[in-house]
Amino acid sequence: MRRLGELEAEIMDRFWRWNRPATVREVVDDLNRQRDAAYTTVTTVTSILFHKGHLTRTREGRVWLYEAVATREAYSAALMEDGLGASEDRPAALVHFVENLDEDEIAALRKALRDVGRRAKE
Template sequence: MRRLGELEAEIMDRFWRWRRAATVREIVDDINRHRDIAYTTVTTVTGILFHKGHLTRTREGRVWLYRAAATREAYAAALMEDGLDASEDRTAALARFVENLDADELAALRTALRDAERRTEG
């Protein structure tokens, strides 16, 4: 999975934070609270995000309602998976990644591993 571009990430951030469907107009209005951006630019990038599979959409009257296709966490996990795929030695890359985790992240990883083991055993 390719990393999101700057505007793509800015748009996706709103869907992930809002956790609801939204129109391009809502996105434009929110971005314009911080900086100026053209409606057509957001329409184009939102369409690209839809075609890449990051957004789903449904028609409501004359407008499209867009929604994030996956959570921010699922997106981050896909990026980590791609990072492992970039290595010739996934095990070494994973070990190196774990070396950089703090105590809280290591505890969360241990919990996730125990949960994964339980799911595969059950």
């Protein structure tokens, strides 16, 4: 999975934070609080995100309502999996990854491993 471009990430951030369907107009209005974003540009990028599979859309009257397909966390996990898959030595890549985690992240990783282990036993 390719990393999102700058505007793609800003658009997806809205869908992930809002956790609901939204129109391009809503996204544009929110983006314009921090930067100038043209409606046509946001429409194009949102359509690209739909075609890449990051968003779903449904027609409501004359407008499309878009919604994130997956959570921000699922997207992040897919990026990590791709990065891990690029290595010829996955265990070594995992070691390097873990070496860069802080104590809170290591605790969260340990908890995640325990949770996955419990689910596997069920």
